[in-house]
Amino acid sequence: MTVSSPKGTTMALLNARGWRLAAVAGLALALATGTAACSNGSKGDYDIAFLPKNLGNPYFEASDNAAKKAVKDFGGSFKEVGPSEATADGQVTYINTLTQQSVGAIVLSANDTNALCDALHDARDAGIKVVTFDSDVDAKCRDVYVSASSPKLIARNQIDLIAEATGGKGDIAILSATANATNQNAWIADMKPYLKSKYPDMHLVDVVYGNDDDQTSYDKTEALLSKHPHLDGIVSPTTVGVAAAARYLSTSQFKGKVALTGLGTPNDMRKYVKDGTVTSFALWNPKDLGVLASYAAKALLDKDITGKNGDDFKAKGLSTKATKFTVGPKGVITLGKPFVFDKKNIDDFDF
C-alpha cells in the first residue's frame, strides 16, 4: 500500500515543538474533565440504576423512561447505563462500575442467566439490591425478578384473542419460534388444555416452527395455508413470527379470512392492525414493567420486601391500575396479564 504524504496546509497549524504533548494532554483533559462534572450529582434516598440489555433499544427506552418518571415520583435518583451491544461481558463491566459507585439498587434485564452472577454477587456483597426484569438471571444471583407475565396468563390471553377473532370455532394453528424454545413450549403446553375446556369448537390442527427467522416464518405461514386452506386462525406467540405471518397474510388471498394474533411489538404490527390484517395482538407493556421494577427496587431499599415468597408491596402509575403486588416463589413478581394492543391504543406506543 502506498501513502501520500500530508500536505502543507495542515503543517502550518502545527509549528510549536511541544504541540504534541500539549495536544495529547489537552485531549485527555477534555475527555476526562468535560465529563467528570456530571458525576457529582446529588443522590436521593433511592439511588437506582437501570441496566438494560443494551442502549438504543426502543423496548428498553420505553421501560426505562417510564421507570425514570416513577423513580422521580418517589423522590429517588435515576440513571440508565448500559453497553451499546447486548452482551453479557458489557453488562458485567457496568455492574462492576455500579458496584464501585455504590448505587442503592441495580435494575437489569440480563443478557445471560449465569455470566452476570459473579459480578452481581460482588454487588450484593457491597449492599446493593438487585432487581431483574424482562429477562432473569439465576434466582440465587438477584433479590427479585419482575416478570412481565406468566406462561399460564400468556397462553390464556393468546387463545382468548384468537377465539375473539374467529368467533370461538374452527381450525387454528400455531406458528412458533424454535422447536426447543423453553418459553414457547411452556406456552403451547398451557394453551392446549385451556383451548379444549374453554373453546370446544375450536381445534388446534398444526404447530409449525419459523425459528424466529423472518423469511422462514414467512415461508412456514405460506406452507401452513397451502396445507390447511380452510384454516380459520393463526396464533404466533413470537414477535418475529407474528410480523412475518402478518406480512404474508396482508398480501395474500387469505387476508381478512384467516385471523391472526400473537405476541408482537406495536412498531412491527402497526400497519397490519391499520390495514385490517390483524385485529389485536398482545405483549406486555414495557412502561409498566419499568415502573413495577422501580417500585420493587424501592421496596427492597425500604426493606418492605426481601424477596421472600409472600412479601407484598405497593406500586403506583401502572396502566393496569394495579397497586398491590406479591412476591411469588423464587422471588418472582408478576406484572399480570399480557397487554392487548389494537387500533385504539397502538399509536400510544413506539417500540
Place this chain on the structure above:
Amino acid sequence: MTTTMDASRRTPAARPVAARARSLLLGRDAAVIVLLVAVWLIGSVSVDNFAKPNTVYFLLLDVLPIVLIALPMTMVVIAAEIDLSVASMLGLSSVIVGVLFQHGWPVWAAAVVALGIGAVGGALNGFLVATVGLPSLAVTVATLALFRGIAVGLLGTKAVTGFPESYKDLASDRLFGPGTAIPAVLLVFVVLAIGFGVLLHFTAFGRATYAVGMSAETSRFSGVNVRAVKFWLFVATGAVSALAGIYWTLRYGSARGDNAVGLELTVVAAVLVGGVSIFGGRGAIPGVIAGALLIGALRAVLRLADVSADAINIATGVVLIASVVFPRILSGVRGRRRRSRRRGLEPEPSLE
C-alpha cells in the same frame, strides 16, 4: 519536490543528543504512556471512586483478553498482515471448552483441546496467507465468519454453565488477597508478554518480522523465510486467542457462541494506539500494552463519570484517530524541517 539536493550539505553526522532525547520522549510509546498516566491522574482527581484498588482490578480483568491477543497481533501487524478472526476464535475456543465440559471432560483437558484448535485455526489462516499468498484481510474476514459460524453452530443460542468454582476462581482470584488490585491471572499475561517481547525485540525471528513488514520482497532476497515467519505468527494469534477464550469462559462462567463478538476491532485499536504502523515494519510491545491499558482506563474513567456508552465509543474513536493521524503529521513536520535545513532555508509559508 523539484528542489535539487546539494549532496555536500548532507552531513551524516550522528543525531544530536537533544534530538535523540526528544524522539525518545515524543516517540509513539512515550506518547501513549504519557497519555495513559494523564488519563489516570485526571481520573483519580476528578472522578469519584476511580482511585481505588477495584478500579485496577476490574480494569485488568476487562483488558486482559484484549491485551493478550494484542501481543501476537502486534507481531502480525508489524509483519504487515492482520488477523481479524481472533474474536471468533475466542468464541470458538469458549464453545469447545463448554461442549467438551458438557460431555464430561475435565476443564483442563477441554482447555488443552481448545488451545490445539486455536493453533490449527491459526495455521489455516497462516497457510492461506503465507503459502497460498492470499491477502490476510480477505482470509481472516472469511475465517472470522467461519470460526464464529462453527461456534454458534455447535451451541446454538444455548450457553454452557456450571463450571467448577475452583476453575472459575483461577480467572478472578486476587494475587494478594481480598480487596487488592492485582488479579492472579495477570501472571499468565506477564509471562506471555515477556515471551513475546523477547521474541520480537531480541531474536532473529523478531528482526525477520520487522524485515518482512518493511518489505517482504527485500527480506526474501536477504534470506528470510517470509512464509515461515508469517505462518507461525498466525499460529500464535490463533493459539493466544484460544487462550483468551478459555479465560473468558472461566471469568464469566458461561460458554457461548457469541462471546466476544467484535473484540477483534478493540484488539486492532489497542495495537494501533500503541504505536504499531498498520503498514508494517514499526511498533513495539510496551507501547501496545500501554495502548490497551489506555483504552481500558479511558473507558473506565468515562463509565465511572456516568458518560453514556455511545459517548465512550466516540471518545475511544477520537483517541484511535488521533493516534493514527498525529504521528503521520509529525513525521511530515520532521520531514519538512529536515528538507528545509538541507536547503538552508527557514520553514516556508504554508502553501507551496
